[in-house]
Amino acid sequence: MSAALPDQVPDDWYATAFDARSAEMAWTDRTGPEVDRVAKILQPRGGERVLDLACGSGRHSLELRRRGFEVVGTDISPDLIEIAHRDAAEENLDLDFVLSDLRDLGYDSEFDLVLNLNDGAIGYLESDEENLKTFEVISRALRPGGRNLIQLPNVLYAKERLPQRSWIPAEGMIELVEHRWEKKTRRLEGKMVAARFGEVLEDLDGIEFSQRLYTVEELRDIYSSVDMELLTVYHGSGRPREPKAGQFEIFVEARKVT
Numbered sequence: 001m002s003a004a005l006p007d008q009v010p011d012d013w014y015a016t017a018f019d020a021r022s023a024e025m026a027w028t029d030r031t032g033p034e035v036d037r038v039a040k041i042l043q044p045r046g047g048e049r050v051l052d053l054a055c056g057s058g059r060h061s062l063e064l065r066r067r068g069f070e071v072v073g074t075d076i077s078p079d080l081i082e083i084a085h086r087d088a089a090e091e092n093l094d095l096d097f098v099l100s101d102l103r104d105l106g107y108d109s110e111f112d113l114v115l116n117l118n119d120g121a122i123g124y125l126e127s128d129e130e131n132l133k134t135f136e137v138i139s140r141a142l143r144p145g146g147r148n149l150i151q152l153p154n155v156l157y158a159k160e161r162l163p164q165r166s167w168i169p170a171e172g173m174i175e176l177v178e179h180r181w182e183k184k185t186r187r188l189e190g191k192m193v194a195a196r197f198g199e200v201l202e203d204l205d206g207i208e209f210s211q212r213l214y215t216v217e218e219l220r221d222i223y224s225s226v227d228m229e230l231l232t233v234y235h236g237s238g239r240p241r242e243p244k245a246g247q248f249e250i251f252v253e254a255r256k257v258t
Contacts, residue, residue: 009189009210011126015101017207018056019079021194031059034117035067040238041253042149044069048112051141053102053134054121058084065095074098074105076121103133107141114138116150123152123187123212131212132222139226142256148228150252155213156245158188176206187212216243216252223254230254 038060048069052061055073057080065071065088072095075081084097098105102121116122116138125131138148162181167174179190193206214222220230234251235241243250 009208011210013208013210014121014124015076017209018075018077031063035060035063037236037238037251038064038115038117038149039067041234041251042113042147044113049110051107051111051114053114053116053138054119054124055084055097056080056118058087058097060115060117061095061097062087062091062093065093066091071095072098072107072111074100074102076101102137103130105137105141107137109140109143111141112143112146114141114146114148116148116152119152119211120150122150123214124210125212128212132225135222135226135228139228139256142228144256144258146256147231148254148256150254151249152252153188153211153213154243154245154247154250155186155215156243157248158213159183160245162188185212216250219252219254227257228254229257 046068050061050064050069050071052058052064052071052073055061055075056077058073058075061071061073061084073084074097075084076099078099081097081099088095088097103125116134122134123131125134142148158179158181162179165176165178167176169175176193177190179188181187182189187210189208189210191206191208216230216233223230231253232240233242234253235247236249236251238251
């Protein structure tokens with residue numbers, strides 16, 4: 001699969017990478033347990049207003065609504081927002097889905113929780129300056145005392161274990177993934193390809209991606225710059241733990257200070 005990995009991923013890759021096909025990728029097959037983990041980490045009282053940033057097809061938003069939360073989901077992909085609207089209508093679930101570049105969102109002190117799950121576009125943008133705007137949007141959207149949970153790849157793992165090829169199994173398919181670490185730009189780059197059982201894999205067309213990764217200290221400083229404080233770092237089990245090089249991703253909880 002190495003021949004399919006481009007030398008350089010376009011800066012604006014995120015604007016067109018996620019279409020209807022990405023709603024069927026293997027990593028979308030774990031919605032219930034992923035929302036269970038959110039509940040374990042944040043321990044919400046119930047009824048909080050939630051902003052699901054980069055919500056994709058809305059699978060987390062829909063599950064949160066089923067559990068009684070008031071939810072707004074936003075994404076840059078027209079295809080995925082269309083799927084989210086369709087699925088909400090089929091279940092007669094009352095929630096909002098907004099098609100937007102997250103930098104254009106104007107929410108101001110409206111949410112108790114902001115979620116950036118399965119990356120949630122953290123580090124996706126063209127530069128450090130643009131990526132900081134994601135955190136500014138998070139902070140502005142939160143009420144004082146409101147919390148943010150982000151899920152993103154662990155920079156320690158990227159530095160020590162990449163390049164790497166792996167796969168994610170799911171019902172009816174397997175997802176092939178290739179990662180590499182760009183030391184100079186501190187970005188995780190790669191490609192995801194869906195191989196569906198019973199189909200011939202004729203080409204390696206898939207999702208090419210590039211994501212700026214952050215150390216815990218970098219995240220602490222970024223949050224501080226937008227009037228937030230980093231509270232706790234979690235393992236994928238939902239238990240508090242400082243990152244180790246052997247774990248692929250981390251979860252970080254932060255709170256709006258003022």
